[in-house]
Amino acid sequence: xxxxxxxxxxxxxxxxxxxLAVILGDQLNEDSAIFEGFDxxxxxxWMAEVTGESQHVPSHKARTVLFLSAMRHFRDRLxxxxxxxxxxxxxxxxxxxxLERDIKQHAPQQVLCVWPGDFRVKEALxxxxxxxxxxxxxxxxxxxxxxxxxxxxxxRLEYFYRAMRRRYGVLMExxxxxxxxxNYDAENRESxxxxxxxxxxxxxxxxxxxxxxxxxxAVGQQLPGNPGSLASFSWPVTREQGLAVLADFVExxxxxxxxxxxAMWTGEPWLxxxxxxxxxxxxxxxxxxxxxxxxxxxxxxxxxxxxxxxxLGWREYVRGLYWLKMPGYAELNALHAQEALPExxxxxxxxxxxxxxxxxxxxxxxxxxxxxxxxVTGLYAMLLGVAPRxxxxxxxxxxxDAVEWVELPNVxxxxxxxxxxxxxxxxxxxxxxxxxxxxxxxxxxxFDPAQSxxxxxxxxxxxxxxxxxxxxxxLRKVPRMExxxxxxxxxxxxxxxxxxxxxxxxxxxxxxxxxxxxxxAASAPPxxxxx
Ligand code: FAD
Ligand code: SF4
Numbered sequence: 001x002x003x004x005x006x007x008x009x010x011x012x013x014x015x016x017x018x019x020l021a022v023i024l025g026d027q028l029n030e031d032s033a034i035f036e037g038f039d040x041x042x043x044x045x046w047m048a049e050v051t052g053e054s055q056h057v058p059s060h061k062a063r064t065v066l067f068l069s070a071m072r073h074f075r076d077r078l079x080x081x082x083x084x085x086x087x088x089x090x091x092x093x094x095x096x097x098x099l100e101r102d103i104k105q106h107a108p109q110q111v112l113c114v115w116p117g118d119f120r121v122k123e124a125l126x127x128x129x130x131x132x133x134x135x136x137x138x139x140x141x142x143x144x145x146x147x148x149x150x151x152x153x154x155x156r157l158e159y160f161y162r163a164m165r166r167r168y169g170v171l172m173e174x175x176x177x178x179x180x181x182x183n184y185d186a187e188n189r190e191s192x193x194x195x196x197x198x199x200x201x202x203x204x205x206x207x208x209x210x211x212x213x214x215x216x217x218a219v220g221q222q223l224p225g226n227p228g229s230l231a232s233f234s235w236p237v238t239r240e241q242g243l244a245v246l247a248d249f250v251e252x253x254x255x256x257x258x259x260x261x262x263a264m265w266t267g268e269p270w271l272x273x274x275x276x277x278x279x280x281x282x283x284x285x286x287x288x289x290x291x292x293x294x295x296x297x298x299x300x301x302x303x304x305x306x307x308x309x310x311x312l313g314w315r316e317y318v319r320g321l322y323w324l325k326m327p328g329y330a331e332l333n334a335l336h337a338q339e340a341l342p343e344x345x346x347x348x349x350x351x352x353x354x355x356x357x358x359x360x361x362x363x364x365x366x367x368x369x370x371x372x373x374x375x376v377t378g379l380y381a382m383l384l385g386v387a388p389r390x391x392x393x394x395x396x397x398x399x400x401d402a403v404e405w406v407e408l409p410n411v412x413x414x415x416x417x418x419x420x421x422x423x424x425x426x427x428x429x430x431x432x433x434x435x436x437x438x439x440x441x442x443x444x445x446x447f448d449p450a451q452s453x454x455x456x457x458x459x460x461x462x463x464x465x466x467x468x469x470x471x472x473x474x475l476r477k478v479p480r481m482e483x484x485x486x487x488x489x490x491x492x493x494x495x496x497x498x499x500x501x502x503x504x505x506x507x508x509x510x511x512x513x514x515x516x517x518x519x520x521a522a523s524a525p526p527x528x529x530x531x
Pocket of ligand 2: 459
């Protein structure tokens with residue numbers, strides 16, 4: 001134990017460090033287990049900003065700014081409460097390197113940290129941390145999920161979700177689901193009216209305050225080559241702002257959330273979504289308060305259930321799966337996909353309108369909603385056969401809400417089927433017709449979702465049939481793929497050949513090219529219905 005200089009408020013004084021409480025950028029909750037037994041007279045918080053955390057994958061500038069600005073606001077809040085915070089502002093290096101250095105300098109008796117959200121970070125810090133504490137933010141611990149998984153042949157959200165509804169008494173009438181049904185999907189997931197979304201109110205956004213502006217300048221200076229724009233940065237960086245986003249969502253967007261949760265529309269990045277993932281993942285908000293606000297809101301039961309399923313179900317489920325299956329889960333590649341990630345994922349420069357929209361808004365805001373991630377960018381990567389690791393690193397880099405515990409299972413399991421069916425009961429494979437049904441993108445696109453070959457063939461549709469052909473043998477073992485394989489069997493050999501030729505050219509280039517459109521076009525059969 002050594003003497004350090006600490007600075008609560010403006011007064012400098014000497015202080016001994018008993019416990020060094022490490023707080024990571026996604027652990028910004030004041031009711032965290034790290035503060036249990038924390039004695040401001042003897043203990044100190046340690047926080048650090050390092051460029052390494054934005055470079056192991058090339059983090060979107062907005063993602064980095066969000067994390068760092070929220071950390072600085074949190075630091076100031078703790079200091080205002082009289083806590084000593086040893087805080088390193090943005091500098092080159094790794095978390096582990098900086099922690100090592102500061103431990104040498106301050107020689108605390110013990111170093112504590114809440115369980116990180118990333119296996120890599122936990123491994124890196126483990127040699128210096130005496131104890132990792134339970135992350136109380138979540139509603140199910142990794143051990144509880146392990147018990148749930150034990151003895152089950154298949155892990156499916158539905159069983160877990162129902163158990164969580166019962167355990168926490170959310171939308172329940174005694175032991176039965178409120179309204180008599182666990183699931184209101186039949187009333188949800190519509191496409192938008194032909195004229196587009198109605199009653200949309202611009203969501204609450206927060207122009208950068210001074211702290212955020214200082215961080216933006218530092219990020220611009222130290223990470224100039226990182227992707228994404230800061231021009232429209234307006235994410236919540238404090239708990240108060242997170243609570244305001246929650247209230248804004250419940251009042252203005254929740255009533256139509258379920259109904260249009262799968263819909264997409266050109267130029268409308270937010271639609272009826274909550275925009276709460278970043279504030280939740282940084283722990284500015286507690287899922288319990290989000291659930292309570294939604295459960296008791298004046299919105300239709302189907303909308304409330306649809307939303308609660310995401311928070312109490314999916315969010316907890318993917319975290320349980322992550323800690324159950326890591327580290328091996330990150331290496332899975334059940335479909336042996338090896339292609340490189342197309343360059344346009346970093347620029348949005350593609351004639352495919354759906355991808356241009358989803359990637360364009362991602363680079364602009366660090367945000368795309370679930371169906372854009374699953375059924376546009378994720379679907380194209382899976383159909384093309386992109387290596388799961390490459391697409392995982394892209395998702396981890398470009399979204400403001402990306403932390404590996406939630407990003408990885410969604411990418412490896414849900415969107416790429418790289419885990420062979422641990423998370424999802426079938427690959428989310430579809431042709432351009434799905435995107436056409438759920439959006440207005442195809443109306444403005446040079447391609448036609450109903451065509452699989454020829455110059456106007458939608459690349460999704462070409463690649464969809466090719467995907468089924470390439471993986472037909474493996475997919476025969478997946479019961480829920482039966483209908484799609486039956487449709488594949490209806491194709492004539494010459495149709496299959498033309499599709500395979502056109503798909504090979506797209507795969508080679510990563511995208512449709514002028515040359516890919518010509519030869520197959522001449523011999524292509526007339527349109528046939530894609531799924
Ligand atoms: P809403 O549509 O309003 O949903 C409400 C909340 O439910 C979200 O804020 C989120 O906390 C939770 N939620 C919804 N779906 C999921 C899900 N599948 N898994 C976990 N939580 C969910 N979510 C992240 O938080 N970080 C990620 O890095 C991330 N990567 C994804 C990658 C892929 C390929 C896919 C398909 C999904 C990913 N998701 C991720 C899940 C989901 O897309 C986002 O949580 C959601 O789009 C965030 O926007 P929102 O807050 O407006 O969500
Ligand atoms: Fe996307 Fe195909 Fe529709 Fe174009 S036609 S927007 S590429 S699905």
